[in-house]
Amino acid sequence: MSYEKYKVKWFNDYPAIIDLAKKAKKRIPHVAWEYLQSGTGDEDLIERNRAAFQKITFLPQFCKGALAPTIETTLFGQKYAAPFGVAPVGLTGLMWPRVEHYLAATANRYQIPYTLSTVATETPETVGQHIGNMGWFQLYPPKEKDLRQAILKRAKDAGFHTLLVTADVPMPSRRERTKRAGLKMPPQITPKMIWEGITHPAWTIATLRNGLPRLRTVEAYATHTNMKFVSNMVGNRLGGTLSWEYCQLLKEEWDGPVVLKGILHPKDAERAVATGMDGIVVSNHAGRQFNGATTSIDALPAIVKAVGGKTKILFDSGVRTGLDIMRALSLGADFVLLGRGFVYGVAALGKYGGDHVTEILMDDLKNNMVQLGVENLGQLTEL
Ligand SMILES: Cc1cc2nc3c(=O)[nH]c(=O)nc-3n(C[C@H](O)[C@H](O)[C@H](O)COP(=O)(O)O)c2cc1C
Secondary structure, rough: OOOOHHHHHHHHHHOOOHHHHHHHHHHHHHHHHHHHHHHOOOHHHHHHHHHHHOOHHHHHHHHOOOOOOOOOEEEEEEOOOOOOOEOOOOOOOHOOOOOHHOOOOHHHHHHOOOEEEEOOOHHHHHHHOOOOEEEEEEEOOOHHHHHHHHHHHHHHHHOOOEEEOOOOOOOOOOHHHHHHOOOOOOOEEEEEEEHHHOHHHHHHHHHHHOOOOOOOOHHHHHOOOOOOHHHHHHHHHOOOOOOHHHHHHHHOOOOOOEEEEEEOOOHHHHHHHHOOOOEEOOOHHHHOOOOOOHHHHHHHHHHHHEEEEEHHHHEEEOOOHHHHHHHHHOOOOEEEEEOOOHHHHHHHHHHHEEEHHHHHHHHHHHHHHHHHHEEEEEHHHHH
C-alpha cells in the first residue's frame, strides 16, 4: 500500500492544508487539538502570522511560453527535492501516535528534511530507521555537559546530520489555552478523557496500540519514567541555558551544520554569524512563546539585509501554502519549515498524511511560480 492509492481521492476531498486541519480537529481529542493550536496570551500573533503573509503580493509577468518550474535546492551542501521541510514538534504522539515515524518516512520518500524534537515522543534510534539521509535534530540545550553530549551522540549515531538549537524558549511560556484544555502529564484517565476516547475511536485504538505518549528520548535521563517527573526534569535541566558561548560549544561538538532556531532581531542574526552558525531560522515559534513578538515574515527582510549571503536563512511560523513558501523565498529565505501543517496531515489521514501535505505544497509552489512567471527558485529574488 502507498500514498498513490489514496492520492486522487485525497486531492478531491482535501486539496488544501486548511482542509486537513478541519479533518484533524474532528479526529483527535480536544486536548490534543488545543495543544497543537495553542499560542500564548490572547494568541493574536497566530492570526498576525497568517495576515502578514496575505499582505505580500506580486506583479506577475506573462507571455513567456510554457514554463517548467523546478524546485530542487541545495542546503548545507545537500540536495533536497523542495525548499521546505518538517519543523520540530514536541509531544507529537499526543496528536497521533508515531507521527515522527510517519513524517520521517515521508521525508525520506520525498527527499525533504525532517527535524526530530528533543521532546518528541519517539527516539532518534527508532525514527532514524525511517529517515534515510534526511534527518535533522532539534536540541533544547541541556545545562549539563554530559547530558548534552549524550543526546547529541544518540542523534548523530542514529543518522541525524544537521543540528537545530532552539533559541526562543528562554523559559516555558504560559500557553493558557493548553492549560484551560486540561493537558496533564501524564494524560489522566478522567470521565472527560474516557468520553474523548469513545468519541475519537481511531485515535484511541492507535494510542492503545502504541501506548500513551511519553517523552521517550529524554526519559532515559530521568531516574524514573513517570511522565510528571520527566516533564519536570525537562524544565529543570533543558531550560534557560542558551548563550553565545554555548552556541560556540555546539559548533565545536557537532560534526555538521549547526542552525540557530527562533531568531527575529537582525542583531541576533549578526551575532549568530559571528559565532559561526551555519544557518538561522527566522521564527516566532508559531506564536507559542511571546505574543508581543513581530511576525516572522515581517522580521525577514531586515535579517536578510543584515546577514544574507553570510549564513543560510531558514524561515517558519504560519506557513500553510506553497504560495506562503514562495513569499518567504522571494523575501530572501533560503529554506522554509512547517510544523503544524505536517501534523495536521498525519492527524487527518494517518500514515500517508505527510505525503499528501508534501504533494499539496510542491504542487502549489510550482503552480504559483508559473502564475508569477518564474521557472526556478533563484528568479524569485530577482523580481
Ligand atoms: C505543537 C507544537 C510543538 C512544537 N514543539 C517544538 C519543539 O519541540 N522544539 C522547537 O524548536 N520548536 C517547536 N515548535 C515550533 C516549530 O518547530 C515551528 O517553529 C513552528 O511550528 C512553525 O510554525 P507553524 O506551526 O505555523 O508551521 C512546536 C510547534 C508546535 C505547533
